[in-house]
Amino acid sequence: MLNSELISKVKPLRLRARLIVEGFLTGLHKSPYHGFSVEFKDHRSYNKGDEIRWIDWKVYARTDRFYVRRFEDETNLMAYILLDNSASMGFVKEKFEYAVNLASAISYLLFLQRDAFGLAVFNEKIETLVPPRTSRVNLSHVMSILDGLKTHGQTDLSSFRVLAERLKKRGLVVFISDMMKEPEEIITGLRMFRYRKHEVIAFHILSPEETKISGRARVFEDMETGERVPFDPVNLQSEYQERLNSHIEHIKKELRKSNIDYEFFLTSEPIELALYRFFKKREKLR
Amino acid sequence: MSFLNPGFLYLLPLVALPFIIHLFAAKVQRRAKFSWVRLLRSAQYEGKKRRRLLEILILILRSLAILSLIMLAARPFRGELFKFRYLVVDFSPSARHDTSKIFSIAEEVKSKGLDVYFLDDRLYEKPVPYDMPAHFKKLGSLEKPAIILSDFQSSNVSDFKDTSFLAVKLRPPRDELKILGVRVQPGITMQGFEASLKVFMKATRRMAVRLNLYREEKLIAGGNFEVNPDSVNQLNLKFIPEKGGIWKAEVLPLDELPEDNVRYFNLTVLERLRVGIIGNNKFIARALNPFRIKNYPVQVTNDIQANFAGFDVIFLTNPDIPLEKLIRVIRYVESGGNLVIFTDKITAPIINALGLNIEPVESAKVVIEKDTLTFPRAIAFGDGKAILIDSKGRKIAVIKPFSKGRLVLVGLPADVSETLFPISPSFVPFVYSLLERLFSVKTNTRVTTAGTPCISLIDSNLTVITPEGEKVTCKDLNFPKVGFYRGEWSFGVNLPPSEAEERFLSDQELDDHFKAHTSLENFENMLRSSRSFTSIFVYFLIFYVLVESLILGWKFRL
Numbered sequence: 001m002l003n004s005e006l007i008s009k010v011k012p013l014r015l016r017a018r019l020i021v022e023g024f025l026t027g028l029h030k031s032p033y034h035g036f037s038v039e040f041k042d043h044r045s046y047n048k049g050d051e052i053r054w055i056d057w058k059v060y061a062r063t064d065r066f067y068v069r070r071f072e073d074e075t076n077l078m079a080y081i082l083l084d085n086s087a088s089m090g091f092v093k094e095k096f097e098y099a100v101n102l103a104s105a106i107s108y109l110l111f112l113q114r115d116a117f118g119l120a121v122f123n124e125k126i127e128t129l130v131p132p133r134t135s136r137v138n139l140s141h142v143m144s145i146l147d148g149l150k151t152h153g154q155t156d157l158s159s160f161r162v163l164a165e166r167l168k169k170r171g172l173v174v175f176i177s178d179m180m181k182e183p184e185e186i187i188t189g190l191r192m193f194r195y196r197k198h199e200v201i202a203f204h205i206l207s208p209e210e211t212k213i214s215g216r217a218r219v220f221e222d223m224e225t226g227e228r229v230p231f232d233p234v235n236l237q238s239e240y241q242e243r244l245n246s247h248i249e250h251i252k253k254e255l256r257k258s259n260i261d262y263e264f265f266l267t268s269e270p271i272e273l274a275l276y277r278f279f280k281k282r283e284k285l286r
Numbered sequence: 287m288s289f290l291n292p293g294f295l296y297l298l299p300l301v302a303l304p305f306i307i308h309l310f311a312a313k314v315q316r317r318a319k320f321s322w323v324r325l326l327r328s329a330q331y332e333g334k335k336r337r338r339l340l341e342i343l344i345l346i347l348r349s350l351a352i353l354s355l356i357m358l359a360a361r362p363f364r365g366e367l368f369k370f371r372y373l374v375v376d377f378s379p380s381a382r383h384d385t386s387k388i389f390s391i392a393e394e395v396k397s398k399g400l401d402v403y404f405l406d407d408r409l410y411e412k413p414v415p416y417d418m419p420a421h422f423k424k425l426g427s428l429e430k431p432a433i434i435l436s437d438f439q440s441s442n443v444s445d446f447k448d449t450s451f452l453a454v455k456l457r458p459p460r461d462e463l464k465i466l467g468v469r470v471q472p473g474i475t476m477q478g479f480e481a482s483l484k485v486f487m488k489a490t491r492r493m494a495v496r497l498n499l500y501r502e503e504k505l506i507a508g509g510n511f512e513v514n515p516d517s518v519n520q521l522n523l524k525f526i527p528e529k530g531g532i533w534k535a536e537v538l539p540l541d542e543l544p545e546d547n548v549r550y551f552n553l554t555v556l557e558r559l560r561v562g563i564i565g566n567n568k569f570i571a572r573a574l575n576p577f578r579i580k581n582y583p584v585q586v587t588n589d590i591q592a593n594f595a596g597f598d599v600i601f602l603t604n605p606d607i608p609l610e611k612l613i614r615v616i617r618y619v620e621s622g623g624n625l626v627i628f629t630d631k632i633t634a635p636i637i638n639a640l641g642l643n644i645e646p647v648e649s650a651k652v653v654i655e656k657d658t659l660t661f662p663r664a665i666a667f668g669d670g671k672a673i674l675i676d677s678k679g680r681k682i683a684v685i686k687p688f689s690k691g692r693l694v695l696v697g698l699p700a701d702v703s704e705t706l707f708p709i710s711p712s713f714v715p716f717v718y719s720l721l722e723r724l725f726s727v728k729t730n731t732r733v734t735t736a737g738t739p740c741i742s743l744i745d746s747n748l749t750v751i752t753p754e755g756e757k758v759t760c761k762d763l764n765f766p767k768v769g770f771y772r773g774e775w776s777f778g779v780n781l782p783p784s785e786a787e788e789r790f791l792s793d794q795e796l797d798d799h800f801k802a803h804t805s806l807e808n809f810e811n812m813l814r815s816s817r818s819f820t821s822i823f824v825y826f827l828i829f830y831v832l833v834e835s836l837i838l839g840w841k842f843r844l
Contacts, residue, residue, distance in 0.1 A: 088321035180322035
């Protein structure tokens with residue numbers, strides 16, 4: 001696995017994404033395919049050379065013959081990456097960078113799986129929308145967009161309604177955000193995709209500076225609304241952390257209620273490790 | 287509550303510093319961006335409720351800590367501030383006799399005092415010569431306490447009783463030789479000296495001493511001296527010098543002689559006033575020179591006949607003298623002589639001869655019969671411009687000037703016979719006062735000796751009017767407060783009459799006196815109180831540091 005610092009220094013985003021993906025795939029030691037494809041299709045007879053893990057043992061028990069499970073064609077998967085570029089994502093440089101890297105890694109992974117993937121960059125509106133494609137050109141296009149993104153505006157998930165309506169075919173929605181917003185708004189926004197039978201994965205990204213505020217008392221100004229609040233981190237650290245944890249737990253709980261996969265990423269954690277952790281978990285769930 | 291260093295109390299406003307910093311810091315907080323302040327606000331709202339009380343408590347604690355620091359510097363204590371301001375150094379011969387390093391001792395006391403006793407920075411040093419109590423009074427009755435560096439030999443401790451002082455005895459006398467403040471005044475007579483010696487011997491329970499007299503450290507006379515407390519033995523005192531100066535008298539026991547038993551007497555012989563008396567009135571002579579001492583300041587010659595010019599003042603006790611003598615008296619007065627007439631009556635020829643122009647006031651009970659002016663109970667006082675008044679202050683007559691000389695007419699009550707003269711115990715000081723006031727002669731008779739009437743009895747209505755028209759009574763004449771205290775001999779001129787029965791202090795009483803009037807006890811109390819306050823503040827500061835450390839540890843999860 002490559003050093004995560006080294007990866008972050010790699011300029012071309014595409015290469016960076018590749019390094020990340022290959023890094024965590026090396027860790028997995030498993031086929032990259034079927035990573036996101038969860039749609040079961042049918043069985044076929046076991047042939048020599050097939051992986052033993054795809055043998056359906058229940059069928060074997062009934063028929064006394066080996067059958068392997070086959071999944072729906074990967075090209076059938078339409079994946080949308082929803083990336084939050086509101087001002088709060090730029091709280092520290094690393095935070096948005098992390099989100100962009102995550103988005104690019106997932107794009108690259110989907111590309112490797114020959115899944116169609118698209119990108120929607122949003123703040124108070126859908127700022128950029130790239131329809132899902134499987135082509136390499138699409139990958140380049142997505143990468144170039146991700147590379148030039150800047151944070152601004154407020155987070156507003158009401159535009160997801162329109163977006164959800166536009167996604168006709170069931171697919172995968174990868175939501176990447178710091179979720180620094182009222183939990184109900186986030187949950188409502190993501191549920192819109194669930195109503196459309198999309199599978200939704202929410203990546204919650206926060207920087208360590210947000211989870212533990214350091215320094216002396218000062219007036220904190222909201223990066224999105226401009227609202228000011230005097231706050232003493234020394235005295236109120238525990239209360240803040242309590243609130244933050246409660247905020248995260250609430251989102252997590254509500255999302256899981258709606259069968260939305262939730263994963264919390266702290267930017268201090270190497271991205272490939274975080275992805276590895278995520279896929280391992282998904283693998284277990286499957 | 288008082289403070290040893292009250293200057294530090296000016297720092298008291300600093301107590302508000304934690305609150306000011308708290309308010310100021312809240313206003314000048316730096317700004318910072320944050321992704322979502324809603325969480326902060328919610329945390330703050332939650333935390334504020336819990337922490338407000340703690341915050342206020344911490345601020346109060348910090349203020350109290352500053353207050354404690356200020357108090358530690360200011361050093362509070364219960365009671366009044368007690369600072370020594372004066373260091374009085376007794377520089378009398380007795381004190382410096384065997385203590386040539388008196389000033390080095392003074393320096394030591396001063397430096398120690400500054401460290402130990404918190405002497406005022408503005409410390410006054412004033413060497414006090416002989417008359418220590420008088421100088422002591424000059425220091426302004428010492429509103430502030432003093433350290434007195436003295437051997438307490440020539441001063442009665444009661445002289446210091448109104449002042450808080452720390453007595454530093456240069457040379458503590460031995461118990462058996464303790465000298466109890468007997469003072470010998472300038473102009474002491476032989477009898478006075480003897481009496482002083484006698485008092486000393488009684489106090490030290492010695493019946494026989496050897497007396498050595500020195501002048502400028504040179505022994506000039508000496509001899510055994512035995513004293514019968516009930517009598518006066520003058521035989522061995524004949525060598526008392528006629529000339530003045532400072533003399534050292536060593537009063538030594540006959541058997542074993544302690545070296546430090548040395549006293550000093552100031553035997554100053556003053557200018558003498560030559561008084562001549564016409565009429566051989568022994569009472570007048572007795573009053574002026576009670577023991578007919580040759581070297582007494584007032585030298586009296588009885589019944590002078592011829593040479594009036596050799597006298598400073600002539601007392602005429604009976605104006606009924608031959609004309610020839612009267613003419614000589616007149617010439618004496620006209621040539622600048624001073625005449626005092628003591629009489630109860632005066633005849634017209636004498637009045638005329640003296641050139642007196644007496645104009646009796648009609649209302650006065652002056653009896654004039656057969657050319658004789660008889661005074662009621664009255665005295666006259668004047669120097670040629672006097673008003674003759676009676677004892678109740680009523681004007682009797684006006685005496686007009688008649689010559690350049692001075693004349694005093696002392697009217698005596700007509701019913702008093704010569705044998706009872708002087709009729710008033712205040713007569714002697716009155717006469718001395720006359721001499722001083724009228725003839726500008728310093729009789730220096732502030733000390734009287736055995737047999738002198740007690741001034742405490744001066745409460746007669748003797749009233750005189752001075753040439754300036756000032757009305758004075760004997761009480762105002764500032765007569766010396768001398769004492770003839772019920773058979774006891776005393777020379778303490780500053781002893782007030784009310785304390786006439788004052789006896790010499792016993793050793794225990796002396797110690798008690800020092801304890802009562804020295805500041806040591808007060809001072810110890812002051813320091814003890816200050817120390818207890820200091821402990822309280824130190825404990826509080828330790829408590830504060832612990833609390834503050836706990837809070838810091840809790841904040842930063844140390």
